[in-house]
Amino acid sequence: MKKIIIASLISLMLATNVSADTDGENNLSKKNTKEVKDCFEGVNRVTFKFNQVLDGVIFEPIAKAYRVLPSPVRAGTGNALDNLSALVTIPNNILQGEFKKAGVNTGRFIVNTTVGVVGIFDVAEKIGFPKYEKEDYGQTLGVMGVGSGCYVVLPVLGPSTIRDTAGSFANLLGGDAWYNVTITNDTQHFSNFDYYASRATSGINFRAKNIDSFENLEKNSMDFYASVRSLYLQDRQQKIANSNAITETQNDSDWEEIETQ
Amino acid sequence: MRLKKFLIFTFIIINLVGINRSYSMEPDVFVQSTVNRASQALNNKYSKEEKIDKLKQIASETVDINGIGYYTLGAYRKDISDNEINQYEMLFEQYFLKSFSSRLAEYSNPEIEVISKKKLNKNYTMVSSILVGTGQRPEVKIDWRVYTKNPENPLIRDLIIEGLSLARTQKEEFSSIIQSNDGDIKALFSTLKEFIK
Numbered sequence: 331m332k333k334i335i336i337a338s339l340i341s342l343m344l345a346t347n348v349s350a351d352t353d354g355e356n357n358l359s360k361k362n363t364k365e366v367k368d369c370f371e372g373v374n375r376v377t378f379k380f381n382q383v384l385d386g387v388i389f390e391p392i393a394k395a396y397r398v399l400p401s402p403v404r405a406g407t408g409n410a411l412d413n414l415s416a417l418v419t420i421p422n423n424i425l426q427g428e429f430k431k432a433g434v435n436t437g438r439f440i441v442n443t444t445v446g447v448v449g450i451f452d453v454a455e456k457i458g459f460p461k462y463e464k465e466d467y468g469q470t471l472g473v474m475g476v477g478s479g480c481y482v483v484l485p486v487l488g489p490s491t492i493r494d495t496a497g498s499f500a501n502l503l504g505g506d507a508w509y510n511v512t513i514t515n516d517t518q519h520f521s522n523f524d525y526y527a528s529r530a531t532s533g534i535n536f537r538a539k540n541i542d543s544f545e546n547l548e549k550n551s552m553d554f555y556a557s558v559r560s561l562y563l564q565d566r567q568q569k570i571a572n573s574n575a576i577t578e579t580q581n582d583s584d585w586e587e588i589e590t591q
Numbered sequence: 592m593r594l595k596k597f598l599i600f601t602f603i604i605i606n607l608v609g610i611n612r613s614y615s616m617e618p619d620v621f622v623q624s625t626v627n628r629a630s631q632a633l634n635n636k637y638s639k640e641e642k643i644d645k646l647k648q649i650a651s652e653t654v655d656i657n658g659i660g661y662y663t664l665g666a667y668r669k670d671i672s673d674n675e676i677n678q679y680e681m682l683f684e685q686y687f688l689k690s691f692s693s694r695l696a697e698y699s700n701p702e703i704e705v706i707s708k709k710k711l712n713k714n715y716t717m718v719s720s721i722l723v724g725t726g727q728r729p730e731v732k733i734d735w736r737v738y739t740k741n742p743e744n745p746l747i748r749d750l751i752i753e754g755l756s757l758a759r760t761q762k763e764e765f766s767s768i769i770q771s772n773d774g775d776i777k778a779l780f781s782t783l784k785e786f787i788k
Contacts, residue, residue, distance in 0.1 A: 556766075
């Protein structure tokens, strides 16, 4: 029953998403900078404020305490979490037709889980595996041409879009092997706690890595909400483009008419 | 006599061309020299205030502040009066210098290495660099949009950090402030004044 409800919700969200962002063509260009509408800006701003308060009371203090841990401990934790995320990245590599990357990431996962002691040591990188890049179901939907839909701010989880939120539901529908072995199936090796602890640690790890950047951004923003929205959407656009060449993702048209010399 | 005149003429032309060449600057060399200056300014021997003053000086000489200001204003710049444009230029310059120097002053002894450049067209070259990682922070990829219409005086127009454009972020922030105030540009001016106080 739970799965049917989730599947229906995703179908509804995707349908809303397509109608919100389709104007007769689905532009797959990497430079597609079609404006993402902030359809629920009023609610989003309230949620954003709520998240900021929550962050100030809970996440930021924990992240600051986490930063006190020795660097190797933080690095090991980050590596282990990255290793777990490969369980979502690999199926998305396949769905995006990136079979070579799927193979490389599978090899990386096996090496790091075994030789690297459940991913604590990134042995794969040391023996020459290429840099790891995370993928998720929201990105895969984007690569398939599904528009982002409206921008939303989720309570606790933060910035997202309708497409990315819908994509993350795929994790709960069997798309994340770690979720499957901890929550969905009773494997007797892992418990629900393992999944929730890993998710919470992942959030704290991300927050700890970005404490200075966030503080700096907040201090120098006149509209912090708008800055975060812009950065989130640019980041997603770049990740969906799957390109490291900066010239592939930047839109030059707005610059062309600015003449000062 | 004719030969002498010809030689003098040729000598002058060669020198003029030579002088012209000596003043033009490759965008990657320009960026490296700018970041070297910024690195020196961020040396820990200076106080935070001294660092900010030095960074403001460097930005005034190497960044196209007016160009970024126009870009940041987006389509609104076409709808406002000359008087408002002048007011905006003045406010934006102060805002930019404060915001820019305050953001960078947090770093100490950053090491940036220019790695490549790509000419986009006659007006723009993208210069790629990396902020070398340390024990405290990972390596960061920084790209520089350099305005090269006048090759003798290249100017920075945008910094793209790990794919995130600072100019675009600023533009969307300004747009949000104007839109939240029913398209009133004066609301942006008030916010800018508040920021640069």
